[in-house]
Amino acid sequence: MYAQMVKSTGSAVKSLDEMTPQERAFQERVDAGERIEPKEWMPDGYRKTLIRQIGQHAHSEIVGQLPEGNWITRAPTLERKAILLAKVQDEAGHGLYLYCAAETLGVSRDELFEALHEGRMKYSSIFNYPTLTWADIGAVGWLVDGAAIMNQVPLQRCSYGPYARAMVRICKEESFHQRQGFDIMMKMANGTPEQKDMAQDALNRFWGPSLMMFGPSDEHSVHSAQSMAWKIKMNGNDELRQKFVDLTAPQAEFLGLTIPDPDLKWNAERGHYDYSEPDWDEFFEVLRGNGPCNKERLGARVKAWDDGAWVREGLMANAAKRRPIAAE
Amino acid sequence: MKNEIPLWEVFIRGQHGLNHRHVGSLHAADAQQAILNARDVYTRRNEGVSIWVVPSNAISASAPSDKGPLFEPSNDKIYRHPTFYDIPDDVGTM
Numbered sequence: 001m002y003a004q005m006v007k008s009t010g011s012a013v014k015s016l017d018e019m020t021p022q023e024r025a026f027q028e029r030v031d032a033g034e035r036i037e038p039k040e041w042m043p044d045g046y047r048k049t050l051i052r053q054i055g056q057h058a059h060s061e062i063v064g065q066l067p068e069g070n071w072i073t074r075a076p077t078l079e080r081k082a083i084l085l086a087k088v089q090d091e092a093g094h095g096l097y098l099y100c101a102a103e104t105l106g107v108s109r110d111e112l113f114e115a116l117h118e119g120r121m122k123y124s125s126i127f128n129y130p131t132l133t134w135a136d137i138g139a140v141g142w143l144v145d146g147a148a149i150m151n152q153v154p155l156q157r158c159s160y161g162p163y164a165r166a167m168v169r170i171c172k173e174e175s176f177h178q179r180q181g182f183d184i185m186m187k188m189a190n191g192t193p194e195q196k197d198m199a200q201d202a203l204n205r206f207w208g209p210s211l212m213m214f215g216p217s218d219e220h221s222v223h224s225a226q227s228m229a230w231k232i233k234m235n236g237n238d239e240l241r242q243k244f245v246d247l248t249a250p251q252a253e254f255l256g257l258t259i260p261d262p263d264l265k266w267n268a269e270r271g272h273y274d275y276s277e278p279d280w281d282e283f284f285e286v287l288r289g290n291g292p293c294n295k296e297r298l299g300a301r302v303k304a305w306d307d308g309a310w311v312r313e314g315l316m317a318n319a320a321k322r323r324p325i326a327a328e
Numbered sequence: 329m330k331n332e333i334p335l336w337e338v339f340i341r342g343q344h345g346l347n348h349r350h351v352g353s354l355h356a357a358d359a360q361q362a363i364l365n366a367r368d369v370y371t372r373r374n375e376g377v378s379i380w381v382v383p384s385n386a387i388s389a390s391a392p393s394d395k396g397p398l399f400e401p402s403n404d405k406i407y408r409h410p411t412f413y414d415i416p417d418d419v420g421t422m
Binding site: 037039040041086089090093096097100103108109110165166169173312313315316318319322323 | 331332333335352353354355357358361368369372373389391392
């Protein structure tokens with residue numbers, strides 16, 4: 001998802017009997033559906049895994065602004081431009097809510113930025129793909145935000161209070177994102193034949209990468225098992241991917257567009273759509289830094305941070321100068 | 329990291345005359361910038377009519393371990409709730 005393949009402790013989930021009394025009391029609170037709050041005791045692995053997961057989620061929101069920002073100056077109408085600007089501003093907001101949630105776990109904002117810039121932390125693979133046409137902005141809202149919603153809605157019930165609360169705010173706003181994307185797709189799909197072709201082309205290019213957002217099957221992953229026991233991951237990757245396909249296939253049909261998967265068809269027996277796995281070799285290549293836009297995206301982030309250094313320093317210097325006056 | 333921009337807690341009063349409520353935190357060099365940032369981060373959809381910002385390190389909080397001593401004593405004082413008292417229906421609304 002926006003956080004993919006987050007590593008947990010790497011060992012099998014302990015049973016209640018194998019836990020120390022402190023760990024056991026913690027797990028029993030999680031099992032009972034209680035929220036864990038920042039200053040309360042938590043296992044070290046829980047804290048570290050959450051920092052990785054929330055941090056990666058935050059980085060995804062921030063880097064996710066770049067492919068869409070690409071089209072702010074080229075949006076086809078003033079209204080579309082204002083809407084896209086508002087959407088990209090929301091993504092910045094989502095990143096900030098999440099960074100705040102991560103910071104309650106004892107990591108600083110600058111540490112998180114540094115880890116991203118040095119490649120020690122990741123952001124979602126999806127943002128390493130280019131947005132080549134205006135229809136891509138529609139596909140991103142419809143498919144990428146649609147996939148994100150699948151994961152973010154259940155995370156509103158996750159065990160860590162600040163993360164769950166950030167998700168509540170994000171989910172409220174995310175629905176606008178997906179609908180504005182679908183609105184663009186409807187306009188394109190019902191437009192001229194050339195516009196419809198653009199919409200189909202965008203769907204062709206974003207379908208596989210959207211399915212990859214959920215990550216490879218984690219049925220046998222010890223990391224996922226631990227995260228699910230801690231209720232910081234609420235569903236398996238395959239389960240969410242299936243849910244996404246089931247919701248999206250009829251929407252594509254409504255648009256009169258074809259999902260680029262010859263094996264996609266309704267399976268009445270399962271009550272789900274059958275679909276083909278995306279190209280996992282490509283996914284791992286993108287994670288390794290070899291996607292179409294990895295260097296450009298991270299480069300833009302680092303440049304923005306470096307170029308903004310004098311502003312941050314100036315603000316701090318100004319605040320320091322004014323502080324004694326304010327105290328008088 | 330030695331000169332990291334400080335953290336502020338943000339409180340917003342919504343439309344309906346309720347108390348300011350904690351909504352999250354953000355970084356800002358000073359209070360003025362914190363209020364402007366809070367406007368952008370926490371009120372993009374008309375969520376508020378007033379903003380308070382407080383440096384995070386100025387907040388004193390009760391310790392999680394004090395939960396028992398602080399809050400348990402009120403558990404056994406159920407007579408503080410109106411539903412503790414059985415008033416006959418004949419009395420009418422009370």
